[in-house]
Amino acid sequence: MRARISTAPAGSGRAARLRPVTVRIGAKRGRPGRSAISFRLSPRACLVIAALVAAGLVISALTLSTGSYHVPLSDVVRTVLGNGSTLDRFIITRLREPRLLTALAVGAALGAGGALFQSVSRNPLGSPDIIGFDTGAATGALVVITLIHGTAAQTAAGAVLGGLATAAAVYFLAMRHGVHGYRLILVGIGVGALLSAVNGYLLIRASENDAQSAALWLIGSLNGRGWDYVGPEALALAVLLPAAWWISRALGVLELGDDLSRGLGLRVEWLRGTALLVGVALAASATAAAGPVGFVALSAPQIARRLTATAGPNTLTSALAGAVLLAGSDLAAQRFPSGLPVGVVTAVLGGLYLAWLLSREWRKGRP
Amino acid sequence: MSPDTNTGTGTDTGTRAGTGTVEPEVAVDAAGRHRLSARKLTVGYQGKPVIEELDVHIPDGSFTVIVGANGCGKSTLLRTLARVLSPIRGQVFLDGEPIHALSPKQVARRLGLLPQGPVAPDGITVLDLVARGRHPHQNLLSRWSEADERAVRDAMAATDTAELADAYVDELSGGQRQRVWLAMALAQETGILLLDEPTTFLDLAHQVEVLNLCARLHAAGRTLVAVLHDLNLACRYADHLIAMRDGAIAAVGRPGEVVTPELIEDVFGLPCRVIDDPETGTPLVIPLAPNPLQQEASSS
Numbered sequence: 247m248r249a250r251i252s253t254a255p256a257g258s259g260r261a262a263r264l265r266p267v268t269v270r271i272g273a274k275r276g277r278p279g280r281s282a283i284s285f286r287l288s289p290r291a292c293l294v295i296a297a298l299v300a301a302g303l304v305i306s307a308l309t310l311s312t313g314s315y316h317v318p319l320s321d322v323v324r325t326v327l328g329n330g331s332t333l334d335r336f337i338i339t340r341l342r343e344p345r346l347l348t349a350l351a352v353g354a355a356l357g358a359g360g361a362l363f364q365s366v367s368r369n370p371l372g373s374p375d376i377i378g379f380d381t382g383a384a385t386g387a388l389v390v391i392t393l394i395h396g397t398a399a400q401t402a403a404g405a406v407l408g409g410l411a412t413a414a415a416v417y418f419l420a421m422r423h424g425v426h427g428y429r430l431i432l433v434g435i436g437v438g439a440l441l442s443a444v445n446g447y448l449l450i451r452a453s454e455n456d457a458q459s460a461a462l463w464l465i466g467s468l469n470g471r472g473w474d475y476v477g478p479e480a481l482a483l484a485v486l487l488p489a490a491w492w493i494s495r496a497l498g499v500l501e502l503g504d505d506l507s508r509g510l511g512l513r514v515e516w517l518r519g520t521a522l523l524v525g526v527a528l529a530a531s532a533t534a535a536a537g538p539v540g541f542v543a544l545s546a547p548q549i550a551r552r553l554t555a556t557a558g559p560n561t562l563t564s565a566l567a568g569a570v571l572l573a574g575s576d577l578a579a580q581r582f583p584s585g586l587p588v589g590v591v592t593a594v595l596g597g598l599y600l601a602w603l604l605s606r607e608w609r610k611g612r613p
Numbered sequence: 614m615s616p617d618t619n620t621g622t623g624t625d626t627g628t629r630a631g632t633g634t635v636e637p638e639v640a641v642d643a644a645g646r647h648r649l650s651a652r653k654l655t656v657g658y659q660g661k662p663v664i665e666e667l668d669v670h671i672p673d674g675s676f677t678v679i680v681g682a683n684g685c686g687k688s689t690l691l692r693t694l695a696r697v698l699s700p701i702r703g704q705v706f707l708d709g710e711p712i713h714a715l716s717p718k719q720v721a722r723r724l725g726l727l728p729q730g731p732v733a734p735d736g737i738t739v740l741d742l743v744a745r746g747r748h749p750h751q752n753l754l755s756r757w758s759e760a761d762e763r764a765v766r767d768a769m770a771a772t773d774t775a776e777l778a779d780a781y782v783d784e785l786s787g788g789q790r791q792r793v794w795l796a797m798a799l800a801q802e803t804g805i806l807l808l809d810e811p812t813t814f815l816d817l818a819h820q821v822e823v824l825n826l827c828a829r830l831h832a833a834g835r836t837l838v839a840v841l842h843d844l845n846l847a848c849r850y851a852d853h854l855i856a857m858r859d860g861a862i863a864a865v866g867r868p869g870e871v872v873t874p875e876l877i878e879d880v881f882g883l884p885c886r887v888i889d890d891p892e893t894g895t896p897l898v899i900p901l902a903p904n905p906l907q908q909e910a911s912s913s
Binding site: 268270282283284285286368492495496498499501502503505506508509510511512513551555556557558 | 692695696697716717718719720721722724725726727728731732733734735736737738741742745746748749751753754755756757758759761762801807
């Protein structure tokens with residue numbers, strides 16, 4: 247257990263932090279101190295949200311306006327509002343806008359899903375890409391591509407099924423006497439390693455053509471994502487994000503440990519199951535749209551936590567950070583001279599980030 | 614505050630203001646029951662019983678301390694009383710109702726638990742941690758009421774942690790950290806507080822500091838139940854001692870009445886003398902020295 251003794255007077259040497267502001271709406275008559283609606287707003291969280299939205303807008307403007315065919319910003323605005331020239335309308339509303347919206351939605355789903363997973367496992371490594379979900383989704387997709395020779399939609403469905411089956415397997419294997427963070431991660435890594443071997447075998451015995459399209463799917467890409475991708479992903483977010491937000495306050499309590507949470511009146515197993523279900527659904531919807539884009543689910547919640555300086559799942563900030571991260575990575579991928587799949591960019595960024603995170607956790611003496 | 618149906622004693626402790634101003638609990642309810650008790654309790658892990666057929670009641674307003682050798686079922690009993698573990702047989706009663714018939718939130722508004730060695734999430738501030746103790750009183754719309762605000766402020770004042778509000782829990786000393794956890798449990802505003810080894814990993818000075826705080830909370834009217842390892846501190850602070858051996862209760866009562874060399878030998882297998890604590894007059898357990906040590910001491 248941690249019982250470090252520090253002699254430094256706590257609270258000193260730190261700039262005064264912004265205290266949360268309490269908001270109360272609808273005071274109840276005759277019951278002073280009771281309001282119908284009351285919550286706390288942290289000024290810092292509001293600033294972070296505003297900054298992330300601004301960054302998202304800048305990236306969106308750059309994505310829509312720059313590229314091999316340059317559209318001035320004023321024309322971008324006009325076109326998005328529905329009055330552009332025919333060519334602008336084609337370039338922006340047919341090509342660039344759906345791809346951008348898919349990137350934002352997939353990023354948000356990955357960020358929020360990662361936040362739920364990391365909160366439940368109480369570990370920054372407990373994100374769906376580390377605990378085998380992505381590998382399982384890849385197995386599902388590879389089966390469809392190399393054995394059934396299915397369409398893109400069938401590949402997406404195979405990926406979702408593969409991911410869900412892997413998540414269920416990891417959950418039940420890790421579940422003895424309640425799911426614990428480390429066991430979930432270790433079992434997930436084990437199952438992931440097993441499935442990677444299966445994936446390797448499927449790739450080796452595939453035809454050259456299938457192997458090529460499989461490899462492209464495996465790295466994760468937003469190339470050619472049209473409006474038919476935006477709708478389902480937006481729908482998934484509309485259902486899953488409010489659910490994630492609804493359970494996130496209880497998840498903040500769950501981070502204090504199982505016994506304490508039970509003492510504070512939480513239904514621990516129910517909450518953990520719900521959180522994993524919502525998290526898996528978010529990750530699955532993202533994988534169906536863009537393939538297994540790595541590291542966004544891992545890094546977005548950590549970025550959100552450092553920006554807000556708040557413990558807890560930070561679900562909404564993580565979603566915003568994920569959206570900005572993926573849209574930014576896709577912008578970089580598109581503007582790279584020869585063009586890159588976005589998964590390459592996030593993998594490079596994420597690999598650096600993971601190395602940094604591991605070395606830092608190592609130094610802190612915690613596994 | 615809480616609209617829960619409170620039968621039994623009718624003391625909805627959640628409505629009381631202030632940490633230091635909890636009214637003394639009534640001793641027993643109309644039916645002669647205590648607020649917290651257990652009957653014919655059998656609890657175990659994977660079907661292997663740790664506690665068997667145990668009857669216990671916690672006197673209202675008492676500072677009850679549970680002592681016993683490692684593995685005798687102290688923590689298991691405490692966790693079962695807190696509804697964290699489900700008994701294989703038997704029942705825990707809170708305010709006259711089977712505790713498992715109550716919703717987790719209803720229980721959490723009347724009874725608090727501070728488990729052994731709690732670990733704070735990374736990067737959480739003291740204020741944020743203490744505020745999470747308000748969870749059972751909050752709902753989707755009322756996420757931070759004035760009652761929440763007041764309870765947190767009072768809890769931090771009672772535990773002397775107000776000036777730590779903006780500090781990170783990671784950077785506190787062991788004693789400070791334990792006071793912060795107690796503040797979190799107090800913010801829950803329950804009349805009954807269960808503490809599982811609240812002094813583990815603390816040096817003697819900090820153990821005494823934490824127990825003095827517990828004594829103040831008890832004096833202010835709370836019912837405290839703590840598992841403690843240190844017998845002498847247990848005797849000094851408890852007004853009701855439960856000694857356990859092998860999943861059963863070996864002795865119950867005031868420390869001055871039940872702590873004898875025979876009981877300690879029986880419960881801990883430790884030959885000892887029991888003398889009066891020169892400071893408080895409570896029993897002080899002195900382990901007998903083995904023969905070689907005795908000779909060495911007398912020859913030097």
